[in-house]
Amino acid sequence: MVNMAAASIQISETPLVLYVLRRADDALILGHRLSEWCGHAPMLEEDMALANMGLDLLGQARELYGYAAKVEANGNDEDKFAYLRDVGQYRNLLLVEQPNGDFARTMVRQFFYAAFADLYWRAMMRSSDATLAAIAAKSEKESAYHLRHSAEWIVRLGDGTEESHARAQTAIDDLWAYTGEMFWLDDRERALVDAGIAIDDASLRAPWLKTITNVVSEATLTLPTNNWMQQGGRSGRHSEHLGHLLSELQSMQRTFPGATW
């Protein structure tokens, strides 16, 4: 008998709770995507690298969910946030939920995100919120590694064979429209920026673009000139891919509500 009470949780979405959940969801969903490579990567070293980065992201997600639960003080916890929210309650960027595709696509997605996360966490170390600043100080060290790893792959793929170049270029062209959402703020986030808790993500766009441009040009690849951007994930409007991802991520708790090890 399915326990309908556990079907999905209620969240008191104050601006801070929403803000923290958005970042936690980015880390959880991207970490889950990377974990899907486990046992399937093109070489053993990359299998370990992707699992390692997935683990870093899962660790970041856990810290953030824990903090969101504490701020919300509504009986939710990290597990409930991860396992008992439906797709419309997730607030992650559309970019991170995009399917792995081939290795080039995974690396381009990782590179776009890591170049942002590295700037984001470094800036958040100055947050007036002590917990967020502490999580940022931890995460920026990890994102520096993720950025270096993916940047090296972009160059190797782009400046590699005709085949790897074509795949990397296709991935850039396809994923480009999802990058604008990283720099988008709504009014509730704007209030947190004014309070010194959050940083203005829009201010990260220029340095992000500089990193991306440098690496992409070294890789003999090109950035699309079309700057039309897709958004929706931050408001819970997702691509069809997230529901499928969650059905796997949540299957145990959905099948056996409240199950513990």
Next chain:
Amino acid sequence: MVTATLSDVDLRQRAWEIAARVVDPEIPVLTIADLGVLREVAVHDGRVEVAITPTYSGCPAMNMIALEIELALEREGFRHPKIHTVLSPAWTTDWISEDGRRKLREYGIAPPLAASSRRALFGVQQVACPQCGSANTELLSEFGSTSCKALWRCKSCREPFDYFKCH
């Protein structure tokens, strides 16, 4: 309580020594004191509280380390020790003691370079082989057998080795 005759100061010293002997389950030659993971031991009215800090956010060894500390303290008569995690200041490889660096090298893991070298996007790192000492080495993968290690190979003695990443 452990004993009524010991002051909190003495108890703290004893508790620190016990906690400091707990080893990292992934690198058993290093204690959590060598690693800098053990941050603080406090005693209030005979009850001990231990603060530890994770090396990496997702480090799966943290739960195990917390449990090991709890068991070690319980074995020595400390009742219901409390272990908690602190994130700030963030752990850095610079906290690994000199003794810890020597033990790492002897165990076959190259100790980390200074943390200041970690930001270069395509930086050149010089890591000496822990087996033969040669500087003629190459990076195989930024990510090794655990979150905190990278995989290198010595071009002189041909041995692959783990490098403790600077962080």
